[in-house]
Amino acid sequence: MKKQDDHLFKIGEIAKILGITRKTILVYEEMGLLTPAIKDKNSGYRYYTADNMTQIRSIRSLQTLGLSLSEIREYYYDSKNLDHHLARLMDLRAALDRNIQLLQVRAAKPGDLSIHRVRLPKQVCYCRRYQCKDIKDAADKLRDTYIAAARTGKMSMSARMFTMRIGQPDTGLDLMCCIPVEDDFAGEERTEFAESPALCVYYRGPYEGIGTAIATLNTYVETNHIQTTGPFRNIYLEGPPSRGEQSSDYITQVAVTI
Template identity: 65%
Template sequence: MMKKHDNSLFQIGEVTKILGVTRKALLVYENMGLLTPAVKDETNGFRYYSADNMTQIRSIRSLQALGLSLKEVAEYYYDTENMDKLLDKLYELRKMLDRNIQMLQVRSAKQGDFTVHKTVLPRQVCFCREYRCKDVAEAAIKLRDTYIAAARTGKMSMVARMFTVRMTDDLGILDLMCCIPVDESFDGVERMEFDETHALCIYYRGPYEGTAEAMRVLMEHVSKNGIKPAGRLRSVYLEGPPNRGDNSADYITQIAVPIKKFEKV
């Protein structure tokens, strides 16, 4: 057995100080079979930890920070039969992290800031209707009407954001498809599926009348960098009248264009 005075080992107090983990947590990890001290003195209960143990503890804490329970951490390490369940959980956590990153980008958006960001547009099932609108005011009315119709199906998503898709490349023409996210189970004639896709976007802060300028800047960036769009421009409504009222200067719209992959961005 390794000597407890071995300089390559760490006492439990050193571990708690270096890694910011409690003594109780280390004992829980040990009881669950997640951690085995390099040396354990059965006569006095003293524990000594190796560098590998330290790395293992950091790994456990990283998985916990992602949102996994200790039971799920144990499954991650030792259960090869339930990997699909864990993968699904990690995918959901990744989506949550992506949403949090997006919202931080949204909150940092300033008027006149046309910085281009990388993003991922999620897979969605939507209730969709197409319209030709004479102006932004009519487009807002048509989007509201589509929202009401989708709500009456009883299948509307309570989480995903509604958006519009430009149906022509001419930014002076308001041929729009209004899209309201709904549950997978919706099977009406208005159902459309949108695959998950890489995208470039601008978080535009300001009234809807100014979104065309953000679209122009985004498409100029795409053209200048030789990027091939994989779909049409979308306007995803993140902050608007429901929580900003008539203060249109604080409306935030994600202007996005799907692309095949991130190159030369």
């Protein structure tokens, strides 16, 4: 069969136009995500329309967001679980927002303690409270809490862990260690945090210097007579797992709800 319609494209043409491989297009077909407009049974030649091209671009966009081909197939054809797919896309958007946020923080000059207005998300966390001797002891306690939360099998893979400073600075290092978990976690360590407006400082540097960011944020709150609704939080965006011993590159979001 010869190509008779100028509105049809061969697989090689589609691959070249979209910058993908023939194999990728064939995989989409095998997954049931794409059907050629014409498939010659004798020669095996495939012909595609502009609509097919748009469909391929859509699939590529969803892959770029982080969806697997199986998830994309469900997204297109599973009309009974739309809430599930919506939640998945919302999680991906949140992850993208966090990555953009980190890039903005890295672009800031070291020592920049500018105040930002943000919204902290609703979260369910596995929480334990400790009286810590010093920063090292606090880090050990946070690690222990992380391990305990991981063993529940309910730990969130996207949200960030944080600590909360309970009481005033002169009462010692009284910390609540909070590890995000799935909403259906039902253990006694469960604490739910509502979505809240907040003020924050993005602090770059070793954990020993976080007190400077807290003091800056506290001064701003007091000077502007702002009513806070909770303790200060240290939200760990990037630290030892991703930055190794380069503590000058650690990024901590110091926040307080208002």
